[in-house]
Amino acid sequence: MTAGWTDDRVGALKKLWLEGQSASQIAKQLGGGVTRNAVIGKVHRLGLSGRAAPSQPARTATTFRTTRPRPAVTTAQTPQPSAPRRLEAVQPKPVQPAAPAPAPIPDLPGTATVMTLGAHMCKWPIGDPSSREFSFCGRRASEGVYCVEHARVAYQPQVRRGSKESGSDLARSLRRYI
DNA sequence: CCCTGATTCGC
């Protein structure tokens, strides 16, 4: 049964992607036979691209541009010019001094936006990533990208893939337990 | 060789 992209799965995908999970990790967690290619493809189709938390150090240099694959197509299709993809139409919004807190959200509003999100702020996504009201938890990240509470929620009983740990596996182990 | 995401293109 090939599971299509249900709303439920898309939500999980968005969440995990913005959490900084890699496509392969997300694919693994989603299960259902989805591959990392499927995840990446869906992510792009959804309009997501840049994430707030890169998975591994020194990676994603390809995010800039380049990637001009020339598979030598037999037919000269349409020379589509560069389209203004890349989202993030953020506006210059100065931080408000003494904000009167107009939104009494009982669930604690994520005061951190993509711009104001500091390196040591909890990157737990709050709300719809597509919405402009989307924000992050913003509390102090204990060790990794989340605060203690969110880290606990994010990294639950996660089964590992391999049976032995060594070298680079250590990084993945740490990431799982941040 | 491992990994990452990006893109293209056939389905």
Place this chain on the structure above:
DNA sequence: GCGAATCAGG
């Protein structure tokens, strides 16, 4: 819309 194949880089 979907995802395998491929590309490009670390």
